[in-house]
Amino acid sequence: MKPQTQSDQPAAAPGLRERKKARTKAAIQREAVRLFRAQGYSATTVEQVAEAAEVAPSTVFRYFATKQDLVFSREYxxxxxxxxxxxxxxxxxxxxxxxxxxxxxxxxxxxxxxxxxxxxxxxxxxxxxxxxxxxxxxxxxxxxxxxxxxxxxxxxxxxxxxxxxxxxxxxxxxxxxxxxxxxxxxxxxxxxxxxxxxxxxxx
CATH class of the missing domain: 1.10.357.10 (Tetracycline Repressor, domain 2)
Known part of the structure; x- marks a missing residue:
């Protein structure tokens, strides 16, 4: 059997830290979209999004540079x-x-x-x-x-x-x-x- 080379090895699964960051980002966007739909985009503040996602406003901006980025996504x-x-x-x-x-x-x-x-x-x-x-x-x-x-x-x-x-x-x-x-x-x-x-x- 041919031994696997480094390039043949499957990609390593994301670590705990990466998975936690991904969950936090997803939760922030999910709550943002929910609030935007419920009370309007303009009427919703980043502070309200942060409170709903149970994070600090600075955490929101760590993942999303602007309020619009909470809606737009080019991750695909x-x-x-x-x-x-x-x-x-x-x-x-x-x-x-x-x-x-x-x-x-x-x-x-x-x-x-x-x-x-x-x-x-x-x-x-x-x-x-x-x-x-x-x-x-x-x-x-x-x-x-x-x-x-x-x-x-x-x-x-x-x-x-x-x-x-x-x-x-x-x-x-x-x-x-x-x-x-x-x-x-x-x-x-x-x-x-x-x-x-x-x-x-x-x-």
């Missing part, structure tokens, strides 16, 4: 990028997108998915948050174009690449808007089926 960007680029080159771009998204959603608990929906509802219902989200949308489109261009061997600024990324993002946005209105929607299935309609579209 890197994992998505890594999974997308790891997909077989034999797959069509849409197949690679669909498999990546399915893998990501399968790893999210029902509780976490519900929190993501609540965050999304906040973003589209609060003018201040929706306006702030436009910068994130621009960044997401740029990253998506770069990822697709890398797989296709094209330039990210290529018109076909940008059109493809826009079509994929448009479908994802539409399904997300429908999800906000329908808590019973199977988001993973609906998104997968919608993206499948783009099969044949290539950068």
């Amino acid at each position: 960007d890197l994992p998505f990028s890594v999974l997308f680029q790891a997909q077989s080159p034999d797959l069509t771009p849409i197949e690679a997108e669909r498999r990546t998204i399915r893998s990501m959603l399968e790893g999210i608990s029902a509780q976490e998915l519900a929190l993501q929906r609540e965050r999304w509802i906040l973003i589209i219902s609060e003018p201040e948050l929706w306006g702030a989200s436009l910068g994130g949308i621009t960044q997401t489109m740029r990253v998506m174009s770069e990822q697709v261009a890398a797989r296709a061997g094209r330039d990210p600024g290529d018109a076909t690449v940008r059109a493809y990324a826009g079509a994929v993002f448009g479908v994802m946005l539409q399904v997300s808007l429908e999800w906000a209105d329908d808590p019973e929607m199977d988001f993973a299935t609906a998104l997968d089926e919608a993206l499948q309609c783009l099969e044949g579209l290539r950068p």
Whole structure:
């Protein structure tokens, strides 16, 4: 039997300190979203969020630099990028997108998915948050174009690449808007089926 090399070893599980920090961060965001939804984003203070999460306001700012960061989260960007680029080159771009998204959603608990929906509802219902989200949308489109261009061997600024990324993002946005209105929607299935309609579209 071939001995395992260091690179073959499975990644070490997060230590107690890391797990505690992750739980604290999740609790803060969960309480923030709950309060924002219950009494309004503008009417809720960071101090109230800290009290609900049973931490000091300074702890809130240790994990979230601004009040808006309590709603916005880009923690899935890197994992998505890594999974997308790891997909077989034999797959069509849409197949690679669909498999990546399915893998990501399968790893999210029902509780976490519900929190993501609540965050999304906040973003589209609060003018201040929706306006702030436009910068994130621009960044997401740029990253998506770069990822697709890398797989296709094209330039990210290529018109076909940008059109493809826009079509994929448009479908994802539409399904997300429908999800906000329908808590019973199977988001993973609906998104997968919608993206499948783009099969044949290539950068």
